[in-house]
Amino acid sequence: MMAQALDILSWAMLLAGATFVFIGGVGVLRMPDLYTRMHAASLTDTLGTLLLLGGLMLQSGLSLATFKLLAVAVFLLLTAPTATYALANAALLAGRLPKGTTLPEDFKQ
């Protein structure tokens, strides 16, 4: 009974994670400008990663695989926002603005 419940929960998490990952991919392809694309990618990235790796963790139980998955999850959660921040910073420094916005008059680069 308990094992079945865990199985169903992990399947649901895997499916939800796959859906979020797919939505992120569609967003990256379809969104109109760089910053909205970044938004779609990074938001669904963290949630999809957590759900997928969480589902796998539930499948593997208490073992070395779970610990490795935990390490992967922690590392991805630390690095994905950092990479997105560095990307947005580099793009803004290069003078790319979000669609429909302008720099304030007194802005100095």
Next chain:
Amino acid sequence: MYLAAALAILITMVLALIRALSGPSVYDRVLAVNLFGTKTVLLLSVVSFLYGRTDFLDLALAYALINFIGVLAVLQFFESRERSNTDEAQGQ
């Protein structure tokens, strides 16, 4: 269930590849490549369970490390190039 997740990740990787090929700017390409790398890590994790070989997870961990460093290095390169360009423009 693993197969469905792996297929969804593969389709997402194809979408990211299309974005990386079509541009239009270098930052879009970096974003797509970063997404591709993250999805590779996820795909490796799912495939390790699909085939019951959990030693694949070591590869996923190593790939996550390499991908992050790679993206940061590329961004640093373009950022410093932009900086030197604007410095030259202001120096004139």
